[in-house]
Amino acid sequence: MRSYSVEKTIRKNGEHSVVLVDEGLxxxxxxxxxxxxxxxxxxxxxxxxxYCRGLKEYFTWLSREGLRFYEVNKRSMISFIDFIKSEDVGKKEEKSARTINKYLATVASFYRYYEGVVLTTFPLSS
Incomplete structure (x- = not known):
């Protein structure tokens, strides 16, 4: 299973940013x-x-399940929810419904972005 971390960066223009990196950086x-x-x-x-911290957990789960982000279906998201609830994610305490919803909203935003990229790059023919 691959591991991921959130790293802070400074862009050439001096602005601060974050990136998600794997164990090989x-x-x-x-x-x-x-x-x-x-x-x-x-x-x-x-x-x-x-958002990056939420996607860190999501990509950790994807790695554990042997999935690529474009291979996920609605049914497999139940496994992600179970993963979020585990003590290995975030703070070592029981996750509230609000916390779980925050993770799911992050993942949903990620997919909405890629849906827009795919439709812009490969528009549906009329």
Whole structure:
């Protein structure tokens, strides 16, 4: 199973940012593009960092399940919810419904972004 971490960076223009990296310090490009999109919308660093932490857990779960992000279906998300509830995610305490919903909202935003990218890149023919 791959492990991931959230790393703070400074861009060439001096702006602070965050990226998700794997154990080999390789940037997870899918997440980097999404976070760049959020920054472009004017989201604060704390907000993008929160999204990145949520996606860290999501990509850890994907690795554990042997899935790529584009292979996930609604049914497999139940396993992700169980993973979130485990003591290995975040603080070592029982997760509230609010916390679980925050993770799910992060993942949903990530997929909405990629849905927009796919439809823009490969528009449906009329």
């Amino acid at each position: 390789n940037i997870v490009e899918e997440v980097a593009l999404f976070l760049q999109y959020l920054e472009g919308k004017g989201m604060a660093l704390n907000t993008t960092e929160s």
